[in-house]
Amino acid sequence: MLLAFVLSLINPAPLHLRRLGYVRESGLLHARSRRCRRAWAPHLAQAKEVVAQAAAGCADRRLAVVLGSGLLDDVPLDILAKGFGAVRLVDAVHPWPTRVAVRHYPNVALVTAEISGGLSDPAVGQALQGAGFVVSANLLSQLPILPIEAYERRGREAPALLGTSIVEAHLAILTASARAGATVCLITDTLQREEDRHGHEVATLDLMYGVRLPEPSLAWDWELAPFGEVAGSRRFVHRVHAYPDWGASTW
Structure with a gap:
């Protein structure tokens, strides 16, 4: 918790996004990702591979846009920066590890935007203009969290x-x-599955809020919270769907 608190103080962000809780949420995610590094490694490696393969098949290589770039743990930044004329990383908060990483790539730009509102933030639409490759990785299920919490607060x-x-x-x-x-x-x-130490499913949670997605090209399990992270006798496992070509999956 100390790391999350420190990061909530030092990570740069506009005041209105800080007030909405995005800096706090970014710090919490950063801290959890480090605590759960071993459990998350297979998922992050698989996500990077999916993005890399999708990028390799992209014909228009002028601009790549990553929505919800975060810590870049699931983004093969080197591949994108070297394979596209320009890269735009779009997020409400760009943590310091990301800011340091992009300094090595003169064609990579950071775009600060509130993504959960769709195109209500003009910066999102502007960032997507001219994009030949668009990535949304491990973002979609997170978008409703803070808007819903705002009502609850x-x-x-x-x-x-x-x-x-x-x-x-x-x-x-x-x-x-x-x-x-x-x-x-x-x-x-x-989908989130809550499991006990015997492998029994205790509860499930629909992370898509009732929205039905098409059959994925790939799917795997992500141990989001190993035993001891949330409770000693419980762990949270998320089912991940991957669509390397979202357009082909929906038409």
């Missing part, structure tokens, strides 16, 4: 379909990019 119940509308809005952006000619790579966790 005010003692109010979030609108029933808020999470659904946010997921649908992001998918609409990806579909529009694909129809405009971009190769779109989507990787998202879709």
Whole structure:
């Protein structure tokens, strides 16, 4: 928790995004990713491989855009920077490890934007203009969290379909990019399983808020929270779907 607190203080971000909790959330994710490094490694390696293969098949190599770039743990930055004329990393918070990493690539730019609102933040649409390759990796299920928490902090119940509308809005952006000619790579966790130490499923949670996704090209399990991370006798495992060519999956 100390690492998360320190990161919430030092990671740069506009004041309105800081107030919405994005810097705090980024710090918590950074700290958990380091604590769970071994458990997350297979998932992150698989995600990077999917993005790399999707990029290799992309015909338009002028611009690659990564939505929700975060810590770049699941983004093969070197491959994108060397394979495309320009790369835009879009997120509400660009942590210091990411800021340091991009200094090695003069064609990589950071774009600060609030992605959960679809195209309500003009910076999202501007970043996507001219994109030949678009990546959304391990982002989609996270987008509704802070907007829903914002209602809860005010003692109010979030609108029933808020999470659904946010997921649908992001998918609409990806579909529009694909129809405009971009190769779109989507990787998202879709279902959370809570398991005990005997391997029994205790509970499940729909991370897509009722939105049905097409059959994925690839799927795997991600041990998000190993035993001891959330509870000594419980672990959380997420089912991940990968769509290296989102457009082909939806048409």
